[in-house]
Amino acid sequence: MGIENVIFIIILAAAIFMFVKSIRRISYNINLGRDFSFTDDSGIRWKTMAKVALGQSKMTARPVAGILHFIVYAGFILINIEVVEILIDGVFGSHRILSISGDFYNFLIGFFDVLAFAILLSCIIFLIRRNVIKIDRFQRPELKGWPFLDANMILVFEVVLMSAILIMNAADLKLQSLDVIGYHHVGSFPIASFLVGVLPDSEAALIAIERSMWWVHIIGILIFLNYVPFSKHFHILLAFPNTYYSNLKKKGELDNLESVTYEVRLMMDPNADPFAAPAPDAAPPEKFGVEDVSDLYWKSIMDAYTCTECGRCSDVCPANQTGKLLSPRKVMMDVRDRAEELGAYKRKNGVDNVDDKKLLGDYILEDEIWACTTCNACTEACPVNNDPLKVIIDIRRFLVMEQSKIPSELAMTFTNMENNGAPWQFSPTDRLNWKDES
Ligand code: SF4
Ligand code: SF4
Structure with a gap:
């Protein structure tokens, strides 16, 4: 285990520690509220969660935003499978450890390559909608200040993360084609391959780019992990329990004392x-x-x-x-x-x-x-x-x-x-x- 791996493990442990601390803070704040137990209709509750949180059913009312949001949401979840590999590589010093799965790995990496590009595009469109087209509902008084910054920051974050994946993949592909030791021929890169031409030919420069993008990506994800509990984007996690505990009463039916x-x-x-x-x-x-x-x-x-x-x-x-x-x-x-x-x-x-x-x-x-x-x-x-x-x-x-x-x-x-x-x-x-x- 090299110094690089030790640093990685320390950063990872610190990120997990801080994330758990944030979760405890939010859990404490939610529990400031009065107790209420939801024991009824668990079948309907699971269905509601599957439909509304997982299936994003209510996003379809506005199809453009709905499709873009689905790409970012589903893509972000799926692409995190690659993060599992990055974590294993980071801890053990391996390189693309999951490539032992053979052709399936090639398919997955190709799929993630396309997904990263689709997420990148969707985030850019979201940024344009908020800042150039200035969609009315994003310009109201309650969104001034931090909420406005928060919404933009997370989109920029995702643009950086997805760009890092694509550049890392492109550098990896070029290193593979140069038969550099440690970069065996794995993966397929339908999008990143377009970036190969703009990368330098020097082996040292390529390794530096590939390694730095690897670090940018994983450090970015760990920062993202710790940023989300301070942001409206915490809905990524809370949407699931929140929809499970939905109000199942008919609309208009109020609680009577x-x-x-x-x-x-x-x-x-x-x-x-x-x-x-x-x-x-x-x-x-x-x-x-x-x-x-x-x-x-x-x-x-x-x-x-x-x-x-x-x-x-x-x-x-x-x-x-x-x-x-x-x-x-x-x-x-x-x-x-x-x-x-x-x-x-x-x-x-x-x-x-x-x-x-x-x-x-x-x-x-x-x-x-x-x-x-x-x-x-x-x-x-x-x-x-x-x-x-x-x-x-x-x-x-x-x-x-x-x-x-x-x-x-x-x-x-x-x-x-x-x-x-x-x-x-x-x-x-x-x-x-x-x-x-x-
Ligand atoms: S309550 Fe929040 S999440 Fe629900 S529609 Fe209003 S702004 Fe959107
Ligand atoms: S119930 Fe109707 S009027 Fe009241 S806050 Fe909701 S949308 Fe507005």
Whole structure:
């Protein structure tokens, strides 16, 4: 084992250590949320995950982006088989160790060569869409600053990684054709072969290019691995559990609080038995609704970490489209940013301590919350089955039930429901008057 391999092993161990640390941070932040167990319909859940996360079914609504995304996603997963070889070579000092598999190896390397080029092209098109064509949903206020940089950085990253593979392959091919020791005749390079002509003829220069591109590729991947948990691209991993734990209820069906349902039933149903024991879970919760991320269920925080910031939700949101303050994408981004902030504070100051900020007020404003029509267009459009509406409804619940803050348009409706048992301003005794009007 040479010094090169020792350095490689140290870098690899450090990268894995830092990645595990990041995963623990995100897991801690997600678990700031309230507990909720999903034990129902595991068959439907696996199918949903296979369809939406693996099959990317919701990406087809916008075919151009969908196809390009599929190439990058599937290509990136498949091409990582080559990373297995790079890791083995890096640790043991071998060169293209998997070539012992013979013709199949040649096919795989040829396939990866084409795939690397397809990913490279797709990323360039994505960069053009964001920065030259300036597609509207990527220009909204919530994407200014870090989100804009993050989206571009990851694309540039992938361009560099794929270019490194192609240049490395081209140098390898030329070294093979020169019968240089250590570079035996393996692999097929349908794309990289076009680059051979632009490479130098010197054996030393070719080896330097091949080795440096090998290092650029693997170091790039290890940096990528540690960058992703700080980026919206963490959805690469979280899309799978997130879609598994999708909201399987029919669109429009909201969670009712048992304690409230019990009270309302007593009030609205003349036949309800006021002495009947309430359901076991009908005890009022410590707090109604959501004021901060720790009041959310953990799934809503996982949604936020899975958000790809694609803006499909805001693009179909009638409130957003008519110029209201609400953007469901921003709601998701706010939940994630607040979870990061509160998680960091608790890790530093102790789990029982909280800072003086809140999700409601410091991140999400009341005007945003009340602009929602509860139409569910956002949940329908989301490619990773996020549920921004759940967060919105839960914050509304807090405003109404804990703070009695209700827009004036709704206040009258609520008063009528309380006094008249219906949203209208008529006494219940007048309800059938219409049949006398003839
Ligand atoms: S449910 Fe609310 S946030 Fe979602 S699209 Fe409709 S109005 Fe927008
Ligand atoms: S919530 Fe879904 S649709 Fe909206 S930006 Fe995030 S990933 Fe895209």
